[in-house]
Amino acid sequence: MAERWVEGTVTEKVEWTPQLFSLRVDAPVEAFEAGQFTKLALEIGGEVVGRPYSIVNPPAERPLDFYFGIVKRGHLSLRLAALRAGDRVLVGPRASGFLTLSEVPEGRALWLLATGTGIGPFLSILRTVEPWRRFGRVVLAHAVRTAAERAYVDVIEGIERAHPGAFAFVPFVSREATAFALSGRIPQAIADGRLEERAGAALDPEASRVMLCGNPDMVRDAAAALAARGFRKHRRREPGQILVENYW
Ligand SMILES: Cc1cc2nc3c(=O)[nH]c(=O)nc-3n(C[C@H](O)[C@H](O)[C@H](O)COP(=O)(O)OP(=O)(O)OC[C@H]3O[C@@H](n4cnc5c(N)ncnc54)[C@H](O)[C@@H]3O)c2cc1C
Ligand SMILES: NC(=O)c1ccc[n+]([C@@H]2O[C@H](COP(=O)([O-])OP(=O)(O)OC[C@H]3O[C@@H](n4cnc5c(N)ncnc54)[C@H](OP(=O)(O)O)[C@@H]3O)[C@@H](O)[C@H]2O)c1
Structure with missing residues (x-):
């Protein structure tokens, strides 16, 4: 079966406001089309919790860049907001989506x-x-x-x-x-x-x-x-x- 997740490393975090932040992530994802999203995930309470996030960087550039809003009582966004440079995050290896x-x-x-x-x-x-x-x-x-x-x-x-x-x-x-x-x-x-x-x-x-x-x-x-x-x-x-x- 194709791999569901690859391991990514956060290289940088930008805090725009207390509710808005970006994470730059190094991860071996496949080629994607501008406008697509992939999934990010963390292990929470022994379970892998993943959600879709749009890719902000253009396809020819790395690292991957994601822009987040913290959702009140959100399961994953709050935990992504706690990540720092050097932390690990799971990344879906294949992007998808039709906003292209x-x-x-x-x-x-x-x-x-x-x-x-x-x-x-x-x-x-x-x-x-x-x-x-x-x-x-x-x-x-x-x-x-x-x-x-x-x-x-x-x-x-x-x-x-x-x-x-x-x-x-x-x-x-x-x-x-x-x-x-x-x-x-x-x-x-x-x-x-x-x-x-x-x-x-x-x-x-x-x-x-x-x-x-x-x-x-x-x-x-x-x-x-x-x-x-x-x-x-x-x-x-x-x-x-x-x-x-x-x-x-
Ligand atoms: C195709 C796609 C691309 C996405 N890209 C991004 C992205 O680039 N950046 C980003 O921050 N989010 C993006 N999202 C939303 C993201 O996938 C999550 O839904 C969001 O981070 C909340 O996850 P959570 O686990 O914290 O909240 P959950 O615990 O899953 O949900 C809490 C509740 O909040 C609602 N909710 C989800 N997102 C929001 C929101 N932004 N504002 C208000 N209410 C919300 C849900 O409907 C749910 O009822 C995208 C969603 C889709 C479908
Ligand atoms: N932004 C924050 O400071 C903040 C803080 C805590 C939690 N949150 C949570 O995060 C979620 C996302 O917040 P957000 O501020 O990023 O996004 P948002 O609520 O989607 O607001 C972003 C923009 O979208 C506009 N908008 C909302 N409904 C619209 C509609 N029907 N038609 C056209 N425009 C519309 C808003 O205008 P209006 O201002 O007129 O609604 C605002 O200009 C919210 O649900 C909120 O609960 C946000």
Whole structure:
């Protein structure tokens, strides 16, 4: 039987806030596609407890990078948060998942809309050549509750520098006023036109392809706001424009 877990070693931990952290992990995983996830696991009370986590680094780079939120009373996330450099973690050797550009039909603009840690797969995708080869315009929107919960700012700035004119980053901060971010939620900003205005691009089902990731309520509400504009979920047998990944 194929191996279920390989052993990984934490090489670095980044604490963004008391609830948000990243782990960089060395582990012999197989090749993966940007946007995919694998499982991480720890032995807890004699039982191996594993959960899926998106891979944040692009496929050509190592170490593996994972971005976590601590879930209150969560079985695994709390324990992952206690890991430090040098600690061991079990890693699924084969990544999977369909939130990948190979699943996205051709179009002219790519919109990546995320809440919280759901930005992870998009940061992997945006550091490959494919979005820039296939789409003339790429928009990343990221919604967090407070300004302190912005993470990977240096990575986003690097993407902006690498693709001037082709890339727009639209931050949302929902629970405090800031000078730099849109307020409120992504679905409302789709409905009232603020997202398009800030991105400098139009959401149009003929040209735009949309990937949604993170909070399942955001995914549902954003898909509904897009449906009102003529978008529909993409299925291999019934092509559409929206691909989704719910984190819970
Ligand atoms: C495809 C996929 C990719 C994922 N990628 C990531 C990732 O990159 N980073 C990340 O932090 N998490 C990610 N998750 C969520 C992750 O797999 C776990 O569900 C999460 O870490 C909670 O696990 P736990 O054992 O601590 O909580 P559990 O004890 O399993 O669950 C506690 C409860 O919290 C709910 N819950 C789970 N996740 C969240 C959340 N983020 N916010 C609020 N409630 C939640 C569950 O529905 C459950 O009812 C992903 C999930 C999926 C399906
Ligand atoms: N972030 C924290 O400080 C914190 C602390 C302790 C525990 N947690 C737990 O961790 C979980 C994840 O927290 P999180 O802050 O990372 O993620 P989150 O609750 O998913 O919030 C991230 C962003 O998603 C937005 N959002 C929520 N529901 C939405 C919807 N239906 N449509 C569109 N946008 C929506 C939020 O806006 P709104 O602000 O308008 O909801 C926020 O801007 C939560 O369930 C929470 O219980 C978080």
